[in-house]
Amino acid sequence: MTHNFFKNSPFQTLISFHKLIETLEEIVEKKLDHKVNYASALIKEIEPFPEFRTGIKNFSLIKKNEKLIKSLLGDLFPTALTNNEIKAITIPFQNFTFNYSERFNKILQDAGGKFDMSIRNFDENQFYIMSCSLILNSYYNQKIEFSKPLFYDIPDANGILKHYRILYNADFIDILPTEKSISLTTEDIELLMDNYDDIDLWKEKFPKESWILKGFAIVVLFDATIESAISKLKSNLLKSETEYSDINKNLETIFRSIFKVADLKVGLIVYNEEDDKFTRPLFNQNEIGSFILFGNELEECNDTIFGSTVETLLKKKKTFAISNINKFSRIPGNEKLGTHLLQQDIKSCILAPVLKNNKLLGIIELVSSTPNELNSVNANNLDLLLPYVVDTLDRYNIELQNQIEAVIQREYTSIHSSVYWKFREEAKKYNQTYNPNKDYIFKEIVFKEVYPLYGQIDIKGSSEHRNETVKEDLKNQLAALINIFENLKENSTLPLLDQRKFEMQSYFDDLDLDLKADTEQQIQNYIQKEINPIITKSTIDNENKALIDKYFADLDDKTQLFYHSRRKFDDAMSIVNKKMTSILDKEQKEAQKIFPHYYERFKTDGVEHNLYIGASISPLQTFDAMYLNNLRLWQLQTLCKMELEHHQIKSVLPYKLEVTSLILVFSSALTIRFRMDEKRFDVDGTYNARYEVVKKRIDKANIKGTEERITQKEKITIVYSHSNEEAEYLKYIKFLQFKKILDPKIEKFDVEELQGVSGLKALRVKVINVGKKALSKKITYQELLNELN
Known part of the structure; x- marks a missing residue:
């Protein structure tokens, strides 16, 4: 493990065991208990190292005398508790520790030799101000509470990030002024209290290395992985898309910490009750995927891919865990879902409904490529997390509805910003006087004494243009059909062909006259009922087939008419x-x-x-x-x-x-x-x-x-x-x-x-x-x- 010191500090730091040594000397002098011989021997052993009392500046001395220091600290680090306590010697707020308990040492070994143990979200300015706060508490008898919890984030042997809460014991520290230190007045202290973020002010009142920190602190850690992960999950889910873009990676880190599954991945799908479909959430689409949808935007809830899971998830609204998907997929009825998951190298999974007031909002997906890692037992961990996911999806649904309403307002029933204030004013009155047992009569929105301006830019002759394009398309369609009927006549003895050809020619000629309101509808009905059945049922050769295929390809999908000129x-x-x-x-x-x-x-x-x-x-x-x-x-x-x-x-x-x-x-x-x-x-x-x-x-x-x-x-x-x-x-x-x-x-x-x-x-x-x-x-x-x- 590496140690990274904050270089700028109000302290000259001296690692010293003077308070322990003084306690040992008192035991010897007053012969207080059975430890007299032990204390006397220990004092004699440390005599060659006066720095243990006066203060160690060269920290390599600590490394060379690890065993002796361990003996000196024996009463503070009982052997019986060494495999239980996570404990070490440190300098408050610095990334420097030594004399670890066995459990702490094991944690660091699992993290790897190059691991840098630094306090989460703790920068140089915070270190400086916290160190100054120690001086205010110790020397000036202030009572500044450090309520913000501090954490170490340390990976275990499997790469799962664990979170440890930091507690300090500073009983063995003396804080002493130097010639460079500035004596503070009550006004100075009050000024500092009102300006926490003004680092220049703190450095002005506590110049660099103007105080001596002599002694050592004990740092005790306790495993707060679950509590910290839940807190981080809550913070991440509360952030908007613009604030937080890498949400899925962090969600997975949080879930891995809680489930202790190194390859765990997280997916999410939203349930659309109106359409009875699953869909991807609209927020962070590039970040949060879905293993059920697997690239699709939506999926019918009764699709056969779910098989028996539909009953559990949608109707019973219970969590569905599959510990071994290989075995699961061999059970009749589960083949499609099993194959679907195995194609993504998923060997175990948990699918959990997200419910609000017994209403399904979506499904959270936890998957692993290792069999049995996820199962119905550890699925219970979701009870800790689902409330925050529920709040997020519920908030998402509300925001989505608000966005839909905003689009409707903007695109269909827009209220211009210049007059919005008056509508808002009336809406406020409604909210303030709302009574469910009494009808509210909305006041009319009126603006008096306003001057109008009207303008337009108009398409010249648009009606004539539109009629001409309709005629052109209908003529082209009838001409194509007449040509097809000419070719059909050569290979058919149906007398009806001449009759239909004559009727189409009559329609064609009528289009040279003014277009009537129902002309297009008449021709459309005629072609669909009288012409298309003949074309589709006649025996045709290859040449006619090409003409007919081209004709149908040229038809508009909705109207089944030519739409070339009108489209232009x-x-x-x-x-x-x-x-x-x-x-x-x-x-x-x-x-x-x-x-x-x-x-x-x-x-x-x-x-x-x-x-x-x-x-x-x-x-x-x-x-x-x-x-x-x-x-x-x-x-x-x-x-x-x-x-x-x-x-x-x-x-x-x-x-x-x-x-x-x-x-x-x-x-x-x-x-x-x-x-x-x-x-x-x-x-x-x-x-x-x-x-x-x-x-x-x-x-x-x-x-x-x-x-x-x-x-x-x-x-x-x-x-x-x-x-x-x-x-x-x-x-x-x-x-x-x-x-x-x-x-x-x-x-x-x-x-x-x-x-x-x-x-x-x-x-x-x-x-x-x-x-x-x-x-x-x-x-x-x-x-x-x-x-x-």
Whole structure:
């Protein structure tokens, strides 16, 4: 065994037996008992070694005089107890020991000659402060309690890590000041007590080697393997995945210590009651494996792999131990599980249900490659460990449900962070006043005096594109079938073939007309009921077989129709929408810095967004109209960026799509109310409903007196009602024209009357395709004003 000293210490350390020698001299002088002759002989034997009294600095002297020192310490190390006690001489908190009891010596021999016995989780700073604490207790009569337990972790002959609690006896130590020591005041001691972690302060008050530690301490160990392992297990299981990544290795070390099985491995599977399946835990998937699943993500609980174990584990909910899997696998009904385990070199195992209130949470797996190492007897050790595993799996289930709820909240019923505080406030009131015998009426969530901003980037002619791709796919499918029937006719005398071919040709020709709502369904039903049975039952040659095989290979798995053109269109739509939403969401994070505001977006045949800004949404901040102006400029810039991004990607889309952009300006403040039935915000009040009507219909509107849509590709249309709104947006446009983002030409026109809404006007301006670099830096409203002024 090696000894590693902490080099920095407040002590000059002198190993001394002066207190023992003084006791021996007292026995001789006063002839106290029958040990007089023994004490006298021992004193005479140590006379050539004055260092035993004055203090040993050269520790090699200890090694040379082991037998003599052993005799000197005989009363403290009784021979009758040497094989029972784990005991040695030491210097407190230093990794230095000698004069071991036989049991201690055996433990060190089993650990190996190169083993370094150091205190667990004990560093140089802790050593220094603990040593200073000894001085405070001994010299300054303080009562500092060292309540934190100290441990040695020592492997046995089989490599199983054992944990030993350390106890010190310092009765044979004197602590003496030197000329370098600093006399401490009450204020100094109080300052130290309040600053345990300030190592510089401790070194200032107790300079290096400014005190003398003279004597020795006795260290006594007791085997606390089980208690320590349980404590470590609890700590490890409480840590999150980000805090602790190597959990399985440490779990195995802990379980090996308790079960005393050197090759023990640990697995875990979670029981999903809803699906009646076993699955791997979602936490630490790379660390905690499963020997039952063996690489699979999940397994049916009634799968035949479990055989008779299902009854024990799932129904009786009892631990299932197999001490010899070779014998187990030869019993009828156990073959599959036995073979499954033997393939992994598992010769004995314990499968234990993890239960909470008699509800199965999962199964913990302990396995060994040695027969009989794991059995129904030592399976009882799990009683010590399972409560902590239960708590962990229960916590995991709760966290999993919370994560699922969070995903649902985020993806389906999102509550934006800007208004979350008000929902939280109402939820707190509910919790504080909850009474199971009384219904709680939730207060409506309302935000008054907020200003709306609405914008969209829409796929131009998406309905027409979709219809054309449906027609193209149906035509291609019918053409393929007509070709197959032409070939079948040559090798068949069935008159029905001509009839079916004629019907398919009629469907083909009808597709040149406008697509009806049920056309696709009619053709799908016709092919499945009338055409496919003929193809599959006819006698065909190799050439026809190749045509038919290709036809079925081209079918979509779900609809059993051709889906080639529609897939290109759908993929292109998906790419455009994802790209647009990613830009909008990213820019939104910056927009929130202008002033907190409510934000929501919707994916349709394009991307729409609603913004609401006002004092009621962020009552702790002072609202000013400047923030609304800033947000309007941000919205215009963001739509420009989205237009430019589409221009960059449209050449590589699987289906060519154009987009149009629109902003609706509405300067009147309105009220929004959270609709509990729809789980979304909506404008409140009859007058405010006008805004919603315009939003729903404006993108399909024409320029007044024409058949031309107000929206066009590569252009942004800004719809407004009042001249002051026009003047505001003309300033924004002028500035973005100066930045080479918008085209110099501005179109102005009236919008046709919508149902119940008239007097709308619009500006329309083209986005310059070379302006992408100009948008790399966002422009604030204040910068705009500075430029204009």
